[in-house]
Amino acid sequence: GNSVTQMEGPVTLSEEAFLTINCTYTATGYPSLFWYVQYPGEGLQLLLKATKADDKGSNKGFEATYRKETTSFHLEKGSVQVSDSAVYFCALSETGKLIFGQGTTLQVKP
Amino acid sequence: KAGVTQTPRYLIKTRGQQVTLSCSPISGHRSVSWYQQTPGQGLQFLFEYFSETQRNKGNFPGRFSGRQFSNSRSEMNVSTLELGDSALYLCASSLVGPREKLFFGSGTQLSVL
Secondary structure: OOEEEEOOOOEEEEOOOOEEEOEEEEOOOOOOEEEEEEOOOOOEEEEEEEOOOOOEEEEOOEEEEOEOOOOEOOEEEOOOOHHHOEEEEEEEEEOOEEEEOOOEEEEEEO | OOOOEEEOOEEEEOOOOOEEEEEEOOOOOOEEEEEEEEOOOEEEEEEEEEOOEEEEEOOOOOOEEEEEOOOOOEEEEEOOOOHHHOEEEEEEEEOOOOOOOOEEOOOEEEEEO
16 A cells, blocks of 8 residues: 655754755555644644655745655755754645655754 | 634543544535544544545544534544544544645544543
């Protein structure tokens, strides 16, 4: 079946460091790909999405490119802030539902 | 525009009891999905409702059930609670379904003692 694999966390960075969170997927067909973020005590919020190969999703300085050849959708940000500390989930759409990765905790220190 | 509202925020139950969780979607959204979040299993899909009909169902036992009302509000019920049902239950709404942007509520934290 379809699945999503994310890099293990936690990831700890200093403010203004470059961020990469790896995400790879296994899927039949052409799913849409998503990054969701969860702040402490809250539900998930959509960060960005891409619906077809080579699409780049971007939002709030975060970017991810849908790479069909490597089945990847890595999340990047050039300069992280303390306020980016959260849990990040990669997900793909399957008929009627999203399949999520395990989540990667990001901690940004001042 | 009000967001997705889930009630109650916290719930403590004992094994064998049953529980009902409520979700009010964003106005105009007709699709409501439910997910279970645990540290060990992560986020797992329970079911999705659209216009009062269950369209999709995850791999959970029959103790987990849900319904959607004509105003799109949804409830999920868990009967004969087990310790392993302790989790954060998240509801998400969207206009037409999960391929579009999902708007999540803050969840109901269920503890089974």
